[in-house]
Amino acid sequence: MAADLIKISGLAVGYGRSTILRDLNFSVELGDFLGVMGPNGTGKTTLLKTLLGLIKPQSGTIDRKALSGRLLFGYVPQRESLDMHYPLTAHEVALMGRFGRIGPFRRPGQPDIQMAHDCLRQTGMDRFADLPYRKLSGGQKQRVLIARALASEPEILLLDEPTNGMDMSSERAIMELLQTLQKEKQTTIVFVTHLLSTIERYAHRVALITSGGNLIIGEKKKILSAEMLAKAYITQ
Amino acid sequence: MTELLTVPFLRHIFLAGLFVSIGLAPMSVYVVLRRIVFSGAAVAEVASAAVALAVLFQLAPFPVALVLTIVTFLCLSRVADSRRLPPEALIGMLYSGGSAASVLLIAKAPRGEADILNILFGNILTVPTGLLWMLVGVFGFLLALQFLASKEFLISAYDPDMGRALGIRIGLWNMIFYAMVGLAVAVAIRAVGALLTFTLLVAPGASALCLTERLSRSFKIAIGISVTAAIAGVVLSYQYDLPTGSTIVALLVGIFVVCFGIERVRR
Numbered sequence: 001m002a003a004d005l006i007k008i009s010g011l012a013v014g015y016g017r018s019t020i021l022r023d024l025n026f027s028v029e030l031g032d033f034l035g036v037m038g039p040n041g042t043g044k045t046t047l048l049k050t051l052l053g054l055i056k057p058q059s060g061t062i063d064r065k066a067l068s069g070r071l072l073f074g075y076v077p078q079r080e081s082l083d084m085h086y087p088l089t090a091h092e093v094a095l096m097g098r099f100g101r102i103g104p105f106r107r108p109g110q111p112d113i114q115m116a117h118d119c120l121r122q123t124g125m126d127r128f129a130d131l132p133y134r135k136l137s138g139g140q141k142q143r144v145l146i147a148r149a150l151a152s153e154p155e156i157l158l159l160d161e162p163t164n165g166m167d168m169s170s171e172r173a174i175m176e177l178l179q180t181l182q183k184e185k186q187t188t189i190v191f192v193t194h195l196l197s198t199i200e201r202y203a204h205r206v207a208l209i210t211s212g213g214n215l216i217i218g219e220k221k222k223i224l225s226a227e228m229l230a231k232a233y234i235t236q
Numbered sequence: 237m238t239e240l241l242t243v244p245f246l247r248h249i250f251l252a253g254l255f256v257s258i259g260l261a262p263m264s265v266y267v268v269l270r271r272i273v274f275s276g277a278a279v280a281e282v283a284s285a286a287v288a289l290a291v292l293f294q295l296a297p298f299p300v301a302l303v304l305t306i307v308t309f310l311c312l313s314r315v316a317d318s319r320r321l322p323p324e325a326l327i328g329m330l331y332s333g334g335s336a337a338s339v340l341l342i343a344k345a346p347r348g349e350a351d352i353l354n355i356l357f358g359n360i361l362t363v364p365t366g367l368l369w370m371l372v373g374v375f376g377f378l379l380a381l382q383f384l385a386s387k388e389f390l391i392s393a394y395d396p397d398m399g400r401a402l403g404i405r406i407g408l409w410n411m412i413f414y415a416m417v418g419l420a421v422a423v424a425i426r427a428v429g430a431l432l433t434f435t436l437l438v439a440p441g442a443s444a445l446c447l448t449e450r451l452s453r454s455f456k457i458a459i460g461i462s463v464t465a466a467i468a469g470v471v472l473s474y475q476y477d478l479p480t481g482s483t484i485v486a487l488l489v490g491i492f493v494v495c496f497g498i499e500r501v502r503r
Binding site: 087088107 | 269384385386387388390391394395397398399400401402403404445448449450451452453454
């Protein structure tokens, strides 16, 4: 059995007085490839942000177990959430992944610049390094954001709707890239998607958020049964 | 033309324009990108109310305005960090509140309105030597801070969630950014007036962003535009006997129109 990287017990999450997710009990294991799905508005992104520590839970505990020191996250937000007015090259975006590893009042050095290049190469984007990020296609932007997350040398990679709005070939390319990272580098991956087909093809385990804000987690075969899906998607 | 550098009061105009334009230009890139362009105008109103308040209670106007300006920007940083309210909402309320408060306080102040406005909205034609040194110190410090903490200012403006995930204290860096703009605005208004300060806080950044696809380059272009307009504005106003601040503002707006036109053509 793999070691737990994140262990969640009795967690409730929400905004203000309203609770969106309740009574969550699950673990993210080392080397996991966990897909999070559920109907729109049930709190998939909220769950991801809670794992990252961006949202404080209303109750319960999150135990983040780093291999050494603080658990290092690589975060890939929904690419539409980034402001396209910023004149940044693909390399400048990827370099941001290094910022957490450089102390305050220090500028990125040559090793950081090289690491950002290496991560762009890993995601097949090195030849676009000097192009404006905002002029890239959706799939290319996503690859740059994955490169940025990898540049932080994370123990766990969290991705929010990584293939949203992409055609089938771009979607396959992104998901196969993640698959390779998981297989070859044993990177733990948690991704959120509303696409059942993506979960079905690529995830090893599935976390299904029901319309009532509960979470069912387990092996893909069990979670993607008609009974479970009906439970999650049919509003009570 | 050599009078500009040899006659003391002309030299002061020239240097004040130069220091303020260099100091505000890099900041203007982030002011535009963070969509807080009207914060300068709103804070000018708050500073005006602060001066009126200081005069009413016979306190030193500039320190009161300085403190209130920085505090106001710090309050704005809390809103920038909020998920519920866009910054424009508080900026609009500040503008209205500041304008009303200054009118009400000036009406009750023992000194005349013109006197108070002169204390607050300094005139580029009357910059004293002490204020010039203050400009050098304050803007030198702010430029160094922006250079050294460029990655923190970038991530806190561009992708705060990613920054937090990386362990960077985004709330703190937002506060530092807003305090920095507050300090710059308070000092610049005292030296060159509200209109020129507001324009220098917006136009160079907006123009530069029309011209480049590189953020690092946009800071340099903004400084270039700002300094060119300041020098040309002082020279033109001297030669043609025009108001200096308004000449620089008109040049900055003209440069922006050209840059915006270039951006539209390139599209």
